[in-house]
Amino acid sequence: MLLTSACKYGIQATIYLGMQKDDSFVSIKKIAEEFTIPFHFLTKVLQLLTQAGIVESTKGAKGGVRLGKDPDAITLFDIIAVIDGEGIFHDCMLGLPGCGLNTPCPAHEFWAPIRTKYEKSARAISLKDLASDTIRKNLRIGK
Amino acid sequence: MLLTSACKYGIQATIYLGMQKDDSFVSIKKIAEEFTIPFHFLTKVLQLLTQAGIVESTKGAKGGVRLGKDPDAITLFDIIAVIDGEGIFHDCMLGLPGCGLNTPCPAHEFWAPIRTKYEKSARAISLKDLASDTIRKNLRIGK
DNA sequence: TGTAATTAAGACAAAATTGTCCGTTATTTG
């Protein structure tokens, strides 16, 4: 499994926020229903993103969440790093400590290029890219 | 996390088996000690590989495990597929059902090429490659 | 033939992830 469920939910939710026309707040309940994500679980995931500044939130009636930065300034890398950590982008495929620092493991030559491509692409793609693509090509984001 | 711990252990163990000079059986206890893997856990992982024919085992004194096929005929893909399943090579990054069959999700354009490279490389690299590299370049496989 | 070695198999425990519930806090609206 490349991403945890928490991270998948977080990506879906932020893309959805990036797709909004204005900058009004969207309730987490709405997002949870849209994607059939357990509401309270999504709440916690979005709290992580809020603490990281990727999402902004406000309590109370008419409250909810929205992106905390320009969608152009948020990358897929950022979202994954906040929720799952940067491990997937740096760690040894076999779990040995300090990939790249010591002697490589047998999988290094295989894994390092793929991981690099993964990291570069993730840093290169913004939430704006993802959201506008989704609208333009009418991609499937919910179930 | 790309691979489960079970899978990492399985890869380490099979590389180790591929590095053996003759085809005598190596005890699982020996492998577990070599790599500091929980013995009974490794036992179960190797049972999966045994059932799949990648590993051969024999009980009793002088028993143990060895590769069940020519190391040239076992790929990294095979090992991962047996232990973690083929999901990582086929599944939608966001967990939507039927990646590639229906409308793509927003992450598809990002993920599909990386996943393809991952699968192709994993199918292209054999246990013989991994094991001989490890010996030739004196790579670090244990801790 | 009997004993030690070693995998197989299943039950169980611990830890991590995922999911649920409830009370608190803050905000809008009437």
Added chain:
DNA sequence: CAAATAACGGACAATTTTGTCTTAATTACA
């Protein structure tokens, strides 16, 4: 100000993964 709304935060439950332990089955060898 009161009521409704909605995020926050903590406790707790379910599930999955990881790790441990015990017993059975099989093999080598003295």
